[in-house]
Amino acid sequence: MTEPEETAPRGLSRRGLLGLVGAGAAGLAVGGGAVAAVGLSQPNGVGVSTVYPFFGEHQAGITTPAQDRLHFAAFDMASTATRDDLVELLRDWTYAAARLTQGHEVTEGGAVDGSPLAPPDDTGEALGLPASGLTITFGFGPTLFTTDDGTDRFGIADRRPALLEKLPRFSGDALRPESGGGDLCIQACADDPQVAVHAIRNLSRIAFGRASIRWSQLGFGRTSSTSTSQVTPRNLFGFKDGTANIKAEDPATVADQVWVAKGDGPAWMTGGSYLVTRKIRMIIEAWDRTQLQEQENVIGRSKGEGAPLSGGKEFTEPDFSAKGAAGQDLIGADAHVRLAHPTATGGAQLLRRGYNFVDGNDELGRLDAGLFFISFQRSPEQFVAVQKNLARDALNEYIKHVGSAIFAVPPGATTDSYVGAGLFA
Ligand code: HEM
Numbered sequence: 516m517t518e519p520e521e522t523a524p525r526g527l528s529r530r531g532l533l534g535l536v537g538a539g540a541a542g543l544a545v546g547g548g549a550v551a552a553v554g555l556s557q558p559n560g561v562g563v564s565t566v567y568p569f570f571g572e573h574q575a576g577i578t579t580p581a582q583d584r585l586h587f588a589a590f591d592m593a594s595t596a597t598r599d600d601l602v603e604l605l606r607d608w609t610y611a612a613a614r615l616t617q618g619h620e621v622t623e624g625g626a627v628d629g630s631p632l633a634p635p636d637d638t639g640e641a642l643g644l645p646a647s648g649l650t651i652t653f654g655f656g657p658t659l660f661t662t663d664d665g666t667d668r669f670g671i672a673d674r675r676p677a678l679l680e681k682l683p684r685f686s687g688d689a690l691r692p693e694s695g696g697g698d699l700c701i702q703a704c705a706d707d708p709q710v711a712v713h714a715i716r717n718l719s720r721i722a723f724g725r726a727s728i729r730w731s732q733l734g735f736g737r738t739s740s741t742s743t744s745q746v747t748p749r750n751l752f753g754f755k756d757g758t759a760n761i762k763a764e765d766p767a768t769v770a771d772q773v774w775v776a777k778g779d780g781p782a783w784m785t786g787g788s789y790l791v792t793r794k795i796r797m798i799i800e801a802w803d804r805t806q807l808q809e810q811e812n813v814i815g816r817s818k819g820e821g822a823p824l825s826g827g828k829e830f831t832e833p834d835f836s837a838k839g840a841a842g843q844d845l846i847g848a849d850a851h852v853r854l855a856h857p858t859a860t861g862g863a864q865l866l867r868r869g870y871n872f873v874d875g876n877d878e879l880g881r882l883d884a885g886l887f888f889i890s891f892q893r894s895p896e897q898f899v900a901v902q903k904n905l906a907r908d909a910l911n912e913y914i915k916h917v918g919s920a921i922f923a924v925p926p927g928a929t930t931d932s933y934v935g936a937g938l939f940a
Contacts, residue, residue, distance in 0.1 A: 527622065527721065530600070531607035534723030535621070535636045564645030565706070569613040571927040572786055573774065574934065576650030577866065577891050578763040580742040582704040585734030585870040585887065586711040587792065588719060589697025589920055590726040592659070598669040601659075602939055604725045608653065608701075609933035611721055612714070618646035621717050638720070640713050647707035651714055653934045654790045654922025657681055659698040674938055676780040678895045679923050682791065686906040687916065694794045694918025697729045702790070702889070708735065730918070732794065734870025734887045741868060747821060747829065751797055751871050751884055752913070754814050755821030758829055759852070761866040772864045773891055775926075783937030786926030788891045791898045794872075794918025797885040802913045813909040815850030823852065849909040860904055863897040865890040885914070895921055 527535075567575045592601065611621050620626060626639030660675035661667055681696070703714040712733070719728050738750045739757035743764045750756040761768050770776070775784045802810070807818060815833065816823055823833035825845045835853055837845040846853050857864050869888040876882050892898055898921075905911070928934045 527607050527610055528603045530603055530725060531721045534721045564618065565648035566617055566646040567648060567650050569616045570930045574652045574924060574927045576652035576702055576704050577773065577788055578741055578769060579650050580745055581737040581739050581868050582648045582706045583737055584705055584708040584711050586703045586715040586731065588701050588715045588731040589729045590699040590722060591729045592698045592726050593724060596725050600725045601669050604722055605935050606933040607721050608718055609928055611718060612651040615714050616646060616649045616651055638713065638716055641710050644707060644710055647705040647710040649703065649705040649710050649714060652702040652924060654700040654924045655935065656697045656699060656920065656922050658696065671938060674781055674783065676784055676923055678780065679921065682919050682921055683899065685902050687911050689915050689917055690919050691917050694730055695920045697920055699726060700922045732872060732887050734872050736871040738869045738871055738886055739867045741866065750886055751799065752802055754816065754818055755829065757867065758821050761864055768864065772893055772897065773866050775893055779893065783925060783940065784923060788893065788924045789895050790922045790924050791890050792918065792920045793888040793916050795886045795888050796915045796917050798913050798915065799882050799884055812847050813851060815846040815852035847909065849907050851908050851910045854904045854908050855901055860900045863900040865892050865897060865901060
C-alpha cells in the first residue's frame with residue numbers, strides 16, 4: 516500500500532462530529548474526545564492500490580484516468596444554515612476527503628478504535644479495502660450563490676460566476692426535478708464500488724444538520740477514457756465511448772478546454788472547471804431491435820472497431836466529406852459524431868467522464884438504464900454549444916434526457932486550506 520504523503524489540514528469541527536453521531540447522541544462522541552486527531556494513521560487496506568493525491572492545483576477526478584465506478588450526490592444546504600456553517604462544512608469535507616482518498620477512515624478513531632460508548636466515526640464498510648483510486652471532487656451549484664427567489668443566503672452572490680446558470684431547456688428534454696439541481700455536489704469515483712459508496716455515505720453523514728442529499732446516482736462501467744493509457748470502454752448501446760475524448764496527455768487542449776483560466780471570471784475559479792451532469796435514459800429495447808447498420812449510422816462509427824464510417828481505425832480522424840458509391844455521406848448529416856465534433860460546434864470540446872447506470876426496471880419490465888453523462892469544461896457555454904447541436908442527432912430516437920445539473924468546480928485545495936476557500940477570501 517502506498518504511504519500517504521499528504522496531511523489533512525485539521526480535525527473535524529464540532530458540527531462535523533455531531534453529524535457522525537447524529538443529533539441525539541452528540542454529547543457522547545465529543546466528550547469521548549477520540550475523534551479530532553489530525554495525523555494520518557496506517558491506511559485501511561493491504562496490497563497494491565492506486566492512491567491519487569487529494570491536494571493540488573486542480574481537484575482530482577477530472578483528468579485523473581476515469582475509474583470504473585461512480586457515486587455522485589447533489590446536496591442542498593439546510594434552510595437554517597449560515598455562512599459559517601457552509602465554510603465549516605467545506606473544511607470538514609476537505610479533512611475527511613483528504614483522509615478517505617488516501618485509504619484512511621474518516622477519523623483516527625474510525626469504525627472500531629473510538630469510544631465504545633459512541634457510534635463509530637466511520638461507518639466501517641471500507642475497513643480492509645485499499646484506496647482503490649478514490650477521488651472526491653466538490654462542486655457548487657448556482658443556488659448556493661442565489662436561491663431561485665434571489666436570496667443571498669451566504670453572502671456570496673457577488674462571487675457567482677456570470678455563466679453559472681441553470682442550463683437552458685434543450686429540445687427533447689424530459690427532465691425530472693428529482694434528478695437535477697443542487698447547492699453542492701460530490702463526485703466520488705473509485706475502482707471499487709464499496710469505496711465510492713463509503714465516501715459519499717460518510718461525507719453526507721458529516722454534513723448532518725447542515726446539508727442533505729437532494730439526489731444521487733450510482734454508476735458502473737466508465738463510458739469514457741480520460742487518458743491514452745486506458746482502453747476505450749463501451750456504453751450500454753455496445754459502442755466504444757471516449758475515443759475522441761480530451762485526454763490528460765494533451766495538456767494544450769486540457770488547458771484550453773477544461774481549466775478555467777485567469778481572467779475567465781472570478782479569481783476564485785482560476786484552475787477550476789464547470790461540471791455538467793445529464794442523466795440520459797437509453798431506450799434499450801428499441802435500440803436492441805435496430806439493425807446493426809442503422810446503429811452504426813446513428814453513431815457514425817463502426818460497432819466493432821469504433822472506427823469512423825469514413826474509414827480507418829479507431830483513432831483515425833473522421834472525414835466528414837467522404838462519400839459512398841451513390842454519392843451519399845459516409846458519416847450521415849445526423850450522425851452523433853458529426854454533430855458533436857468540434858468542426859460542428861464552433862471548436863467547443865468537452866472532457867467526458869460519464870458512467871453507465873441501471874436503476875432497476877419500470878412497470879413494463881423494461882430496464883431503467885442509460886448513461887449518466889458527466890462533462891467538465893472551461894465554460895458552460897461549451898456544453899450548451901454541443902448539446903444544442905445535438906438537437907438534430909439521430910441518437911435522439913433512442914434516448915431521453917431526464918436529469919440535469921451544473922456545478923462550478925473550484926480549483927484544488929492546498930494542504931493548509933480547504934476546497935473552495937478562495938470563494939470566502
Ligand atoms: C446516451 C447518450 C449518448 C451516447 C450513447 C453517446 C455515444 C457516443 C459515442 C459512441 C461516441 C463515439 C466515440 C467517442 O468519440 O467517444 C460519442 C462521441 C461524442 N459524444 Fe456522445 N453519446 C451520448 C450523449 C452525448 C452527449 C449528451 C454529449 C454532449 C452534449 C455527447 C458528446 C459527444 C462528443 C463531444 C463526442 C466526440 C465527438 C468527436 O469529436 O468525434 N454525447 N458519443
